[in-house]
Amino acid sequence: MNRLLAFALLVLLAAVAALGVQSWRLSAARNKLDTQQTTIADQRKKLSQKNGQLIALNILTQTSSRAQTQLYAAAEQNSTLLRDRLRTIEELKRENDELRRWADAPLPDAVIRLRQRPALTGGESYREWLSQNHPVPPGTGRPAQ
Template sequence: MSTLRQALYGFALLASIALLIWGQSQRIEVADTRAEQADQAASAARDRATRSEETAAQLQTSLQEERAAQAKLRGVQDQLRQGLAARQRTIEDLKRENAELRLWADQPLPDAARRMRQRPAITGAAAYRDWLSGRGALHPVGDQP
């Protein structure tokens, strides 16, 4: 019996070692799978980071272009203001020098011209279209109804 017992113990020992090796191989496979998944996740994260960096670079370039355009527009606006101020000074100088021009400039605008300059506060394209459509037509001065 002791030989049978030793054979059974030997078989049990071999079975437990085989079971241990199989368990370890399963753990290794799971670890490898997790490592592959982690590599894929890291690769996807790197791709997202690269895209984010590219987007940030594009936005930075766009921002610089927009700032340059705004600076250019401010320059044009300053030039227009200076030109307007110069024209207004010229008109005032002419009014001071020329009495006939001063009398003409002091007269009120005709009704037709005054109506052209009257505008309500318009908010949007639809309101502007409605305002244009709702206005009465301007008649020549001699054809007043």
């Protein structure tokens, strides 16, 4: 009986030890699971933020692309208008000798002086140039032929 009692006590001790080991393993697994769930939640939050940034970037890219297309269309239209204007001027010059002489004549000195200015490298230099006294010399009173 003592032997049976010792054996039962030994089996009970082994069961308690196994239960303790399993409990420890279960606790470690639970801690690991909690850590992984926290990590997943953090990663999900970061992914959501990145997704929002990508959506905003995509919208910005599409808007920029549309604006660029409109600018190219406007530039093409301006180019067409300029070609038409130059063609009209050339046709008028061919038709009218007086207009041809006027168009081929050099600009008067007063107009050339009006158009001359230093190289401006920004708003500040332009304001400085404007604030300086730049009188326009008086003309002869009649336009140059």
